[in-house]
Amino acid sequence: MAYCGYCDRHFQAWGSLQQHLEKKRPQAYCSRCQKVFSSPFAKQQHVADSNKHHVCEKCPEEESDFDSKDDLIEHLETDHNYCTYCERAFNGPVQLTQHNTVKHNICIDCRRYFNSTSDLKNHLKTHAEKTSQCPGCSQMFVSESAMVLHLEAGTCESGATSDFVTATALTYFRPGKYTCNGDSGLGFKCRTCGATFSFVSAVLQHAESDSCNEHLAGRRPLGRFLRHLRAQFR
Template sequence: MPSQLGFRCIRCKKGFRSASARKQHIRDSADHYICHICPEPFDYETQNELHDHVETEHHICTYCDRPPFRTSKQLDQHDVDKHNMCIVCRKYYRKIQNLKMHKITHAEKNIDCAGCDRLFVTESAMLLHLEAGTCDSIADRYYVTLLGRQCYRT
């Protein structure tokens, strides 16, 4: 004979008297992330996993009340245009300026450090490396200042 609480929630280990009570708990709990579009509900571990599922499987923008897109490519373009999404790593930014700054991280590193073998995306990043003392070179403060002036003139 099953115990009074024979139906356990796999995620939070709570017990329920019936399968329907457990199902209602999963559907209504803030600790569970359910796709309400799929015919068979699945409990995702995080809000991000659910978000990714809804966008990839159902092509629905989770940020605005727009009808579903026909393809994931259309949804991606919408996210880039309307929600400041980085097309490379799929991170979202509230402001376009933040996205522009972020895009630099994906740029090719082709600036050689003046003192070691490291490569940088921008000259200012290389200068920060020198100023921070993380370079093995013997560049002194005077040299770094001159290099900085030279970089900002060009």
């Protein structure tokens, strides 16, 4: 049998006692933790110190307590356009989104944060429209490097392999331009910055990133190589 020591009353069920405390001592009773405190101040101190309470200081007290930190952060961002990292409020959701994208490398589709702009850019490819078609099987990919990696991995129904892609590249590029000399085991390099790679797909991914000024557009050698590679399947 449940008992209220403040009123010297017994209750048949714990739920009845809880309702009684919420009605008679609302300022000193914590319904979430089911505890009665000696004073409203003691309850406030409990809420401030407990990891079961996450309070929004911008809202009225009765609406401000959330079950988890994630719920509080979502509330601050949604209702107050507030960046919890910078502790700064914005005029609207558009301004907050722009700030998060530029300053914190956030993906606005899945709300994930990334360590760098390059990491975010690579992640955004998972949401991107697939525009690169494999010449061997017509499967679509989000980037040229992903398409070539598919060929190198031997997953294309055409039977293409890493050896095929490598041989095509070695016969297309002039010695020393995108190919390495020596026994390093790294067969390819970026002509612009000198970074070395084991696979053609890695060179292409490097060119698609913001790592250096190399790119695939126009009549750049890597762009012409991709057209040459596709021609091998005709």
